[in-house]
Amino acid sequence: MLIRLFWHLALLLGLSPLLLGVIAKTKAGFAGRKGPPLLQPYYDLARLFRKDMVISRTTTWLFRAGPVVGITAPLVACLFVPFGAIGAPLGFDGDLIFVIYLLGLSRFCTAVAALDTGSAFEGMGAAREVTFACLVEPTVFFVLIVLVRLTGSFSLGGLFGPALATGWHTAAPSLMLAIFCMLVVTLVENCRIPFDDPTTHLELTMIHEVMVLDHSGPDFGMILYGAAMKLLLLGAMTVGLALPVSLGSAPLDAAVFALAMLILAVLIGVVESVIARLPLLKVPQLLIGTSLLSFFALILLLR
Amino acid sequence: MQLLIVSWLLLLTGGILAPALGRRPLAATLVGSGSAALGSLAGLAIAVGALANGQTTGLALATTIPGLTLSLRLDPLAAFFLLPVHLLGLLGAIYGGGYLRGREGRLPGLHWLFYNLLVASMSVVITAANALLFLFAWEGMSLASFFLVITEHQEPANARAGLIYLLATHLGAALLLGGFLTIGAFAGGFDFSAFAALSHLPGPTASLLFILLLLGFGSKAGLFPFHVWLPEAHPAAPSHVSALMSGAMVKTALYGLVRFLLFLPSAPGWWGGTLMALGLAGALFGIAMSAFQSDVKRGLAYSTVENVGLILLALGLWLFCRGRYPQLAALALIGALTHILNHALFKGLLFLGAGSLLHGAGSRNLNRLGGLMRRMPATGLCLVIGALAVTALPPANGLLGEWFIYRGFLEAGVRLKGLAAFFPLVIVGLLALVGGLALLVFSRLIGIALGGEPRGSRADLAHESGALMLVPMFVLAGLCLAGGLAPSLLLGPVLRVAKAIEPPAAPLLAQAGLLPLWLGGLAQGLALLLVLTALLGRWRKPRAVTPAVPTWGCGYLFPTRRMAYSAEGFSELAGVSFFCDCLRPRIEGGRSMRLFPGREVFRHQAPDLVLEAGFLPLFAWVAARCTRLRRLQSGLVHIYVFYIFSVIVALLGWVAIRL
Numbered sequence: 004m005l006i007r008l009f010w011h012l013a014l015l016l017g018l019s020p021l022l023l024g025v026i027a028k029t030k031a032g033f034a035g036r037k038g039p040p041l042l043q044p045y046y047d048l049a050r051l052f053r054k055d056m057v058i059s060r061t062t063t064w065l066f067r068a069g070p071v072v073g074i075t076a077p078l079v080a081c082l083f084v085p086f087g088a089i090g091a092p093l094g095f096d097g098d099l100i101f102v103i104y105l106l107g108l109s110r111f112c113t114a115v116a117a118l119d120t121g122s123a124f125e126g127m128g129a130a131r132e133v134t135f136a137c138l139v140e141p142t143v144f145f146v147l148i149v150l151v152r153l154t155g156s157f158s159l160g161g162l163f164g165p166a167l168a169t170g171w172h173t174a175a176p177s178l179m180l181a182i183f184c185m186l187v188v189t190l191v192e193n194c195r196i197p198f199d200d201p202t203t204h205l206e207l208t209m210i211h212e213v214m215v216l217d218h219s220g221p222d223f224g225m226i227l228y229g230a231a232m233k234l235l236l237l238g239a240m241t242v243g244l245a246l247p248v249s250l251g252s253a254p255l256d257a258a259v260f261a262l263a264m265l266i267l268a269v270l271i272g273v274v275e276s277v278i279a280r281l282p283l284l285k286v287p288q289l290l291i292g293t294s295l296l297s298f299f300a301l302i303l304l305l306r
Numbered sequence: 307m308q309l310l311i312v313s314w315l316l317l318l319t320g321g322i323l324a325p326a327l328g329r330r331p332l333a334a335t336l337v338g339s340g341s342a343a344l345g346s347l348a349g350l351a352i353a354v355g356a357l358a359n360g361q362t363t364g365l366a367l368a369t370t371i372p373g374l375t376l377s378l379r380l381d382p383l384a385a386f387f388l389l390p391v392h393l394l395g396l397l398g399a400i401y402g403g404g405y406l407r408g409r410e411g412r413l414p415g416l417h418w419l420f421y422n423l424l425v426a427s428m429s430v431v432i433t434a435a436n437a438l439l440f441l442f443a444w445e446g447m448s449l450a451s452f453f454l455v456i457t458e459h460q461e462p463a464n465a466r467a468g469l470i471y472l473l474a475t476h477l478g479a480a481l482l483l484g485g486f487l488t489i490g491a492f493a494g495g496f497d498f499s500a501f502a503a504l505s506h507l508p509g510p511t512a513s514l515l516f517i518l519l520l521l522g523f524g525s526k527a528g529l530f531p532f533h534v535w536l537p538e539a540h541p542a543a544p545s546h547v548s549a550l551m552s553g554a555m556v557k558t559a560l561y562g563l564v565r566f567l568l569f570l571p572s573a574p575g576w577w578g579g580t581l582m583a584l585g586l587a588g589a590l591f592g593i594a595m596s597a598f599q600s601d602v603k604r605g606l607a608y609s610t611v612e613n614v615g616l617i618l619l620a621l622g623l624w625l626f627c628r629g630r631y632p633q634l635a636a637l638a639l640i641g642a643l644t645h646i647l648n649h650a651l652f653k654g655l656l657f658l659g660a661g662s663l664l665h666g667a668g669s670r671n672l673n674r675l676g677g678l679m680r681r682m683p684a685t686g687l688c689l690v691i692g693a694l695a696v697t698a699l700p701p702a703n704g705l706l707g708e709w710f711i712y713r714g715f716l717e718a719g720v721r722l723k724g725l726a727a728f729f730p731l732v733i734v735g736l737l738a739l740v741g742g743l744a745l746l747v748f749s750r751l752i753g754i755a756l757g758g759e760p761r762g763s764r765a766d767l768a769h770e771s772g773a774l775m776l777v778p779m780f781v782l783a784g785l786c787l788a789g790g791l792a793p794s795l796l797l798g799p800v801l802r803v804a805k806a807i808e809p810p811a812a813p814l815l816a817q818a819g820l821l822p823l824w825l826g827g828l829a830q831g832l833a834l835l836l837v838l839t840a841l842l843g844r845w846r847k848p849r850a851v852t853p854a855v856p857t858w859g860c861g862y863l864f865p866t867r868r869m870a871y872s873a874e875g876f877s878e879l880a881g882v883s884f885f886c887d888c889l890r891p892r893i894e895g896g897r898s899m900r901l902f903p904g905r906e907v908f909r910h911q912a913p914d915l916v917l918e919a920g921f922l923p924l925f926a927w928v929a930a931r932c933t934r935l936r937r938l939q940s941g942l943v944h945i946y947v948f949y950i951f952s953v954i955v956a957l958l959g960w961v962a963i964r965l
Contacts, residue, residue: 058855059857075832097713111749115690120857123871130877140738291884298732
């Protein structure tokens with residue numbers, strides 16, 4: 004249990020910012036640039052945590068609570084998700100509901116913190132974030148339902164466990180669809196192109212980045228770190244779906260998982276480089292389409 | 307049992323004394339709210355005691371009215387439903403003492419008479435063990451709450467709300483009367499003890515009874531599509547009455563439904579299916595409508611429709627699985643009961659908080675509020691806790707009930723074979739959609755009402771409410787948190803009731819008893835970690851905070867308060883992107899196309915589709931057909947006496963022929 008916790012925290016805290024670096028490097032490669040060093044997100048975090056903060060005089064404690072929840076909730080949620088073959092340190096019957104609502108908690112607090120600044124831009128970002136989440140949550144649930152039905156387990160540890168490996172023999176089409184849906188969810192929830200573009204110069208077109216405009220210094224660092232952990236969490240689910248295998252020894256499993264996550268990060272970088280950002284009003288249509296795909300995966304399984 | 311009657315007498319005495327003290331408002335308030343609080347406190351103590359020892363006590367007094375015996379029974383189910391009634395009765399009485407004080411020029415005596423009558427009659431409804439007594443108390447409850455809804459009847463909107471409520475509740479009561487007469491005819495009496503005979507009802511009669519009871523109780527509970535009175539009546543009533551009506555009165559209808567379903571023979575599958583379908587429709591419709599309301603209390607009323615929908619969904623699963631899948635039935639029942647208790651706590655809290663906003667900032671319109679966290683910090687804190695609870699987010703209590711409901715449907719999806727598993731699994735996905743929309747609704751409420759800058763001039767001068775109003779809110783907020791951090795507090799009473807109703811599921815109940823450790827421990831851990839992270843931030847950079855700058859306007863230097871996101875704007879994207887046209891709010895004007903824009907009028911309305919397109923045209927049609935009957939309505943008393951006389955003669959003649 005403690006060893007698992009150690010591996011989990013080490014992977015979570017150590018690996019998650021690296022993913023952002025890999026994505027940035029991949030995108031730079033596609034654009035023919037040299038790009039920032041792979042470790043740039045770590046430097047950024049260290050710099051942010053050393054900085055002073057500027058806080059608007061409109062805000063209250065709601066504004067300060069946003070980043071605190073934004074880093075804590077994904078951290079706790081990650082403890083329930085197996086990282087590849089490394090089992091989750093925590094788990095109970097029905098923890099998938101708890102984990103999804105934990106992510107909801109972080110979304111609620113970030114949105115409320117954004118509205119607390121009274122800025123029209125941040126209100127806009129908050130509205131978009133919670134609206135799109137309404138469409139993402141059913142997709143996540145349908146994917147997990149496919150796994151529940153397949154493995155008969157109700158905890159995330161069991162869903163991505165050995166039972167899934169045998170499930171691949173019987174229900175490969177459903178699982179392929181599920182992987183695709185999880186990939187889309189990973190992109191949406193981590194504000195990636197084609198849904199959101201944090202690097203645009205126009206605040207009007209952003210979703211997540213515009214919500215945190217007023218956060219600075221350590222608060223913004225917490226938000227960045229929390230976002231990286233969320234990327235790792237959803238990525239771990241995608242990887243867990245695709246690679247339900249164990250090599251038997253913990254360091255080896257950790258290495259395989261880390262490698263798979265890096266490949267996923269490269270893949271995200273490629274997607275971001277070759278696809279254009281969608282017009283905002285097209286985003287819900289694509290999300291509804293993804294929900295329907297996940298729904299179809301369920302029907303295929305029940306057939 | 308006798309103590310409970312004493313508490314009713316206390317409520318009645320106080321209620322009658324309060325208007326008698328007419329000219330002295332302070333004394334009337336003191337007597338009225340004092341007696342309501344004391345009576346409710348006694349009732350609460352009795353309910354907790356009865357639940358703790360788990361025994362059934364009863365009392366029966368014969369009367370000279372045929373069929374009516376004053377028989378009362380306090381079993382675990384009744385005691386469980388007494389909890390919200392008396393808890394909210396007590397807290398509402400204290401809150402009302404502060405809430406009504408600011409409204410000079412009106413005598414509070416009558417208000418307290420109806421308030422006490424409402425609490426007492428709800429208590430009688432729940433403990434009645436005779437169908438006629440139940441019906442009398444039910445009517446008393448409806449009338450008392452009607453008079454409370456029209457407390458401020460000078461405003462035409464409130465009078466209309468009262469009328470809609472009165473109509474809805476009486477149509478429901480008529481259906482109940484029909485159901486009870488059918489039951490009485492079959493069972494040969496109106497005492498609940500005689501109703502054991504109902505388990506031999508033939509199928510069609512049982513189904514007819516089910517429909518009558520479902521519609522009768524449903525119209526009171528806010529069952530879709532009979533929910534139309536809720537969004538009208540809740541904003542009209544004073545806030546502590548809204549809290550009592552939404553948290554407790556709606557639950558008495560659920561109590562009635564569960565109580566009478568237990569008398570009926572084992573249910574065919576479509577009963578549970580109907581309940582689930584209507585519950586799901588109510589949950590989706592309620593939360594979608596709630597997203598478009600700019601009136602805080604109207605939005606909360608729609609959220610009640612949603613939560614009642616969730617409870618009915620769980621009850622439907624329970625009904626469907628009874629006798630077939632005992633474990634599933636137990637899970638669903640525990641989910642429904644937990645959510646009933648939770649909803650009473652957090653919706654009571656939210657309505658009291660909304661009342662405090664209205665009291666302090668002078669408006670229920672979200673677009674007139676804003677910046678209130680700074681001006682009303684205590685109310686704000688309570689509202690945030692309530693919002694976390696209602697959106698089922700940890701570490702508050704709401705997650706517990708929803709967890710059981712989700713778990714029940716997931717389990718059903720795994721147990722059932724083939725395509726039969728499809729429906730429960732789809733319901734899980736739709737529950738996630740409801741959860742996502744609830745998050746939108748309540749992040750909007752908190753963010754727009756409490757965050758940012760004041761949008762109206764009165765919100766600028768808002769003041770915190772007095773202690774009388776704050777203490778009940780703190781109690782409820784504390785209970786919401788306690789329920790999340792220590793779920794055994796909630797599950798204790800729930801499991802007792804579940805054991806009394808579903809005895810065969812004992813092993814699963816024991817298994818469920820293990821669960822709160824996890825959810826509670828996790829909530830505690832999460833809360834601890836949150837506090838630690840917050841402290842860590844403080845400790846590392848105590849000097850770093852420079853608060854004297856305005857919000858960053860992306861380079862624009864002169865932002866005004868009117869530029870902040872509005873309540874309608876916040877939910878517009880949801881409306882545009884995934885609601886059908888008929889659900890979307892109606893928008894008129896506000897689009898200036900001229901080169902030199904002049905004055906523009908913008909109107910945004912989100913009327914209830916069911917009321918506007920369903921009931922109003924239906925009633926207009928019926929009324930048009932009934933104009934001929936007006937001839938009978940002469941307005942002369944002796945003609946009316948003649949009508950009564952002729953009906954009695956006709957009835958006597960009919961009886962004589964049948965004999």
